[in-house]
Amino acid sequence: MDEGTLSAERFEEHRAHLRAVAYRMLGSLSEAEDAVQEAWIKAARADVSGVENLRGWLTTVVSRVCLDLLRSRKSRREDPLDERPVEPAVRLLRRSDPEAELVMADSVGLALLVVMEALSPVERLAFVLHDLFAVPFADIAPIVDRSPETTQRIASRARRRVRDQGEADAGDRLRRFRAVDAFMQAARDGEFATLLSMLDPEATYRPDEAARLLGAGTEMFGARAIAEAFSGAGQWTQAVLLNGDVGVVLAPRGKLRLVLTVSFKGDRIAAIEAFAEPERLAAVELRLP
Template identity: 55%
Template sequence: MEQQHDGLAERFEANRAHLRAVAYRMLGSASEAEDAVQEAWIRLSRSDTSGVENLRGWLTTVVARVCLDMLRARESRREEPIGDHVPEPVLNHDGGGNPEHEALLADSVGPALLVVLDTLAPAERLSFVLHDMFAVPFDEIAPIVGRSAAATRQLASRARRRVQGAAPDPGADLARQREVVDAFLAASRGGDFDALLALLDPDAVLRADAVTVQMGAEAEVRGARAVAGTFSGRARAARPALIDGAAGLVWSVGGQPRVVFTFAVADGKITGIEMIADPEHLGELAIVG
């Protein structure tokens, strides 16, 4: 039993940095993020996870639920908004991890963005952070916030518009996104596997909606090498576009979008790509380009 517990602890520690990043973006407080991560460990240690195939996904969901409860409690107590004080820096409390990564994380979620995020309702913030920053699909976020996948998509879209509208310099972030997406498209068209690999986070995930799957795509592809292999030498007909104000790609036929590619980018790496071909969903998107 002790050996099994030690093995579970090792698997948890392997995901700690990811969970801390999720929690920090949710809460804007390093100490509260650490509390949320510790609560996830407590719940893991008390749960039967023998049937869990994707422990990272399971833990992400647990941390998201803990953070949502903390955000709602914060709101109900009408606590002082995070914008009225300096957000806590990201600190590596356990002495492990990569200090350079911690610094990049702090830069990518600076005080300006935290101020904007703090204006969002808890469900909006969770939907936006999980989907746009960590490429979690809406059908997995929906049960956490108690909404349908379509309603959750709208929460994230509303949050995205507020973030982009209130950010001090939204053009800077957009320029970086475009640079990454344009480089990805060029590498894809040129069949440059190594360049694709360099642009992808090691745990990058490619997901396709049901209509795209009917067109021949795989529903889900995990890992940088697999995603790079899927795109290498392809996407020749895709063109850069703004999708709900974010850098993406669109494949059109007769001037009508048929497939949209949205990208989640963090620290200059693509963490997730979503392929959307469902006509109803496409009709909800603001596509420019």
């Protein structure tokens, strides 16, 4: 091995830190693991003989990888529908270790991850590196291709946006997420009484034609009818952030088949819409908090 080549052992010393950085930027453990692996591939090819602060250098490498991923998400949201795949694979739902994902999310704070969804890629990177990892603006600036002064202003703007969006709004979205997650767990477990208690008495369920053909049922009105239909169902489903709000996806083996949007009236679910049209599926941005 060349003297300037980074060994796997030296990289592993910093893996936990790099994963923490990537997770806070991306909000997905599987994506964070992919970003760290990509950082390792890039680092292993580089000459590190002149690197004095390996941890800082690797942080820069993984940050660039994360920035590319965040920009890719944004560009996918802006692509015309006819340029998107009609059967999207849901890579963000690939969670090899759900317990590890939950532990990581709890350590960061789900509320913070939800709020940061509103930030642009550059804002998110500057905020995470400076405010959460105390990286100097002079080190962040080359990553985002800005001056240190401009980078500081970007981070300050991101900080204000996080603060102004407010814990109340994030907390409300988190409560909705947890309620939807609990609703689908009750559905899978066949807990009819729990389902009934979580639904508004005048709740509605409306599937599109593709969802009906997929076996997602027909239009229903009233909490009892919906609770009866959902009781014992819900396999392969998972609660997600759907275009920044809360929803449910059916994605067996990572292939997106059905999306449920969920609306609330107070603390209860008031409306569920199911859709499976390929064009609509391709247009949504799915995130796991």
